[in-house]
Structure formats: structure tokens, C-alpha cells
Amino acid sequence: MFGIMLVVIEFASDVGEDDWKKFHSFLTRIGRGSKIIIVSKIKRIARFGTVKEISLSGLSHDELRYLFKALAFGSVEPTEHPRLVQIADDFATVIHNSLVSLVATNMFTDVLRSNLNVQFWRCILDKAARMVKRNISIYGVNPTMRIEQGRQVDITDIALHPLSLKFYSVNASIKTELPSVTFGKLIKDPSVRPKGDFILMAWESRISPYKLFPSYVTSHAQDTDQSSALPGRKRQGVPI
Structure with missing residues (x-):
């Protein structure tokens, strides 16, 4: 016993x-x-369960906006960067409407916190917004719904290359033989993208036990299920 x-x-x-x-x-x-x-x-x-369940609702827009700015600015005083505050508000709206996830919030704020530059923040925001629009155009639903359904999400606008991402489930084995890259490195410099399939480390918790959030990324050239390009549009890279 x-x-x-x-x-x-x-x-x-x-x-x-x-x-x-x-x-x-x-x-x-x-x-x-x-x-x-x-x-x-x-x-x-x-x-x-043997008792009535307790259901937790998602963060409200105001709550997410507060959390986003707290994570994005860290120890820096937001009032010292009024233009970045506006971008952070716009970013929080994009995440709240289409990428409702604490993982997504931490993924993007980790990147933004590393460079408090207006042009840099706008570029990251544009990439996120275009990714949402692309997925809605192709699949008819936002990326969050695709992820919750266990399906692939198009991240062409993040990597500047036709790629699809699928998060690993808790009980899935990670293909350790594949090369890996962090989300922060990929979105800041798409040239670090490994050739062929690879593991994208979306985010690593900064709190013990430092949980990892890996995902499997594959080229659309190997994905015959869906087309990668938006109809009638020519891709244009947006370097940082």
C-alpha cells in the first residue's frame, strides 16, 4: 500500500x-x-468524474492583452515604448481572434522581447496575421481550430517557404533523428530552415519542469492533401 x-x-x-x-x-x-x-x-x-466538472473559459481580450504585454516587455516599462504598445495591442487581437493559445502567446512574446524595435515587431505581427489569413483561405478555419482537430497548419508566411506544421500529441514519439530548430530562430531568420522535414521547437516553458512544445514540420511538396499557395497570389518574402 x-x-x-x-x-x-x-x-x-x-x-x-x-x-x-x-x-x-x-x-x-x-x-x-x-x-x-x-x-x-x-x-x-x-x-x-464523480463530481460536477469545473470548466475554465479562455482569457478575455483584455486579459490576453494584459498578459501579452507583460510577457513581451518583461522588465521594460511599456510607457517608454508607446509605438510598441500599440503593436502589442494589435498582436493580442490577432491571437485572441485566431490563435487563442497560451503556447502561441509565449511563442511570439519570446521573440518580440528579444528585440524592442518597431520595425521588427511590425514584421512579426504581419507574418502572424498573414499566416492566419492563409489558413482561413485554404481550410476555411483559423489555425487554432486546425490544431485542436489534430490537423496541419500552414506556416508558409512564418518560414517564407511552403511548409505545414503539426503539433505532437502528448503520447506521440518525437522523431529525434530529424534536425530541429526553434520557432524564434525560424521566424527571425527563415534561412535556418533545415532541408526536408524537421522538428520545430515551438516553445519551452521557463518554469520547472521546463516542458517542451515540439511540432513536426513538412514541406508542401510532400503534402498532397492541400495546396499551399493562395489562389491568384504570388508569394513575396518579407525579410527581417
């Missing part, structure tokens, strides 16, 4: 009834009186 325990489980995908019963039975045997907290974005998982 292990005594009373508090077990916190995060489900990234749905689980069968039999699998859950086996797991639950195992926990109750080794720790009688233990409590289990289930965390998931999947509504169906709530059926395993």
Missing part, C-alpha cells in the same frame, strides 16, 4: 471505458482513499 495519494491526470485524447476502469481500479487498490483530478480539453472525459 502506498497510502493516500493525490493523482493528477491530463488526457490529450479520449479514453475507452474499459481502459479507464482498469486504471481507476489499480489506483484505488494501491492507495485506498486517494483522490484523482482529471484535466482535459475534451468534454467527453468529464463522464469519468
Whole structure:
């Protein structure tokens, strides 16, 4: 017997009834009186609970705007950079409307915080906005919905090359033999893009246990499912 325990489980995908019963039975045997907290974005998982679930809503626009500026400016006083404050507000709107994700917020603010330059911030904002428009034009939905559906997202406007990205699920094995590059390096200098498929390290948490958010990136030349280019448009690179 292990005594009373508090077990916190995060489900990234749905689980069968039999699998859950086996797991639950195992926990109750080794720790009688233990409590289990289930965390998931999947509504169906709530059926395993014995009390009413607690649903957390996303950040409001004002809350996200506050968080975005706090992360983007860090220890720098925002009032010293009024033009950057306006860009940060515009960026927060893009993320709130189409890229609603704390990971996306941290991905972009990590990049912006490294260079408090107006032209640099505008270039990153333009890339993000174009990426959203491209995905809506191709797939009919914004990038967040594609990611939640476990589908690829077009990042041509981030890498200045026809590429698609798909985030790894929690239980997926990372192809360690592939080359890797961080999101920050790729968006600041697309020339660092490895040839062929590669792993994009979207973001690494700065808080222990320093969780990584990797994704698999493949060229559209190998993706026969969808076309990469917007109809009737010629791609133009926007160097930083």
C-alpha cells in the first residue's frame, strides 16, 4: 500500500471505458482513499468524474492583452515604448481572434522581447496575421481550430517557404533523428530552415519542469492533401 495519494491526470485524447476502469481500479487498490483530478480539453472525459466538472473559459481580450504585454516587455516599462504598445495591442487581437493559445502567446512574446524595435515587431505581427489569413483561405478555419482537430497548419508566411506544421500529441514519439530548430530562430531568420522535414521547437516553458512544445514540420511538396499557395497570389518574402 502506498497510502493516500493525490493523482493528477491530463488526457490529450479520449479514453475507452474499459481502459479507464482498469486504471481507476489499480489506483484505488494501491492507495485506498486517494483522490484523482482529471484535466482535459475534451468534454467527453468529464463522464469519468464523480463530481460536477469545473470548466475554465479562455482569457478575455483584455486579459490576453494584459498578459501579452507583460510577457513581451518583461522588465521594460511599456510607457517608454508607446509605438510598441500599440503593436502589442494589435498582436493580442490577432491571437485572441485566431490563435487563442497560451503556447502561441509565449511563442511570439519570446521573440518580440528579444528585440524592442518597431520595425521588427511590425514584421512579426504581419507574418502572424498573414499566416492566419492563409489558413482561413485554404481550410476555411483559423489555425487554432486546425490544431485542436489534430490537423496541419500552414506556416508558409512564418518560414517564407511552403511548409505545414503539426503539433505532437502528448503520447506521440518525437522523431529525434530529424534536425530541429526553434520557432524564434525560424521566424527571425527563415534561412535556418533545415532541408526536408524537421522538428520545430515551438516553445519551452521557463518554469520547472521546463516542458517542451515540439511540432513536426513538412514541406508542401510532400503534402498532397492541400495546396499551399493562395489562389491568384504570388508569394513575396518579407525579410527581417
